[in-house]
Amino acid sequence: MNLATLKAGMRAIITEITGMDDIAIQLQELGFNPGCEVAVLNRSPFGGPVTVAVRGATIALRRTEADRVKL
Numbered sequence: 647m648n649l650a651t652l653k654a655g656m657r658a659i660i661t662e663i664t665g666m667d668d669i670a671i672q673l674q675e676l677g678f679n680p681g682c683e684v685a686v687l688n689r690s691p692f693g694g695p696v697t698v699a700v701r702g703a704t705i706a707l708r709r710t711e712a713d714r715v716k717l
Contacts, residue, residue: 649684650696650712657685658717665714677701678715 652658660682663670677700678684687704688697695706707715 647717648713649686649698649707649715649717650709652686652717654686654689657683659683660715660717662716663714664716669711670714673711673715676705677703684715684717 647658649658649660660678660680662680663673663678682700685699686696687699690696693709695708696712697704697706698712699705
């Protein structure tokens with residue numbers, strides 16, 4: 647399961663960030679690290695961004711970015 651498939655209002659624990667590129671590094675710098683809890687606040691329709699809460703911050707991610715956060 648990944649963050650892009652989690653429904654609004656659900657919480658989960660991050661297990662890994664896939665890839666070894668700039669996007670993976672940026673996600674980790676934003677606080678998406680294994681062991682951290684993440685909550686989906688809102689899912690935009692038609693493949694739009696996913697708004698999540700992680701480490702006290704609210705962040706909007708593209709679906710392609712959210713796909714890389716494994717739960």
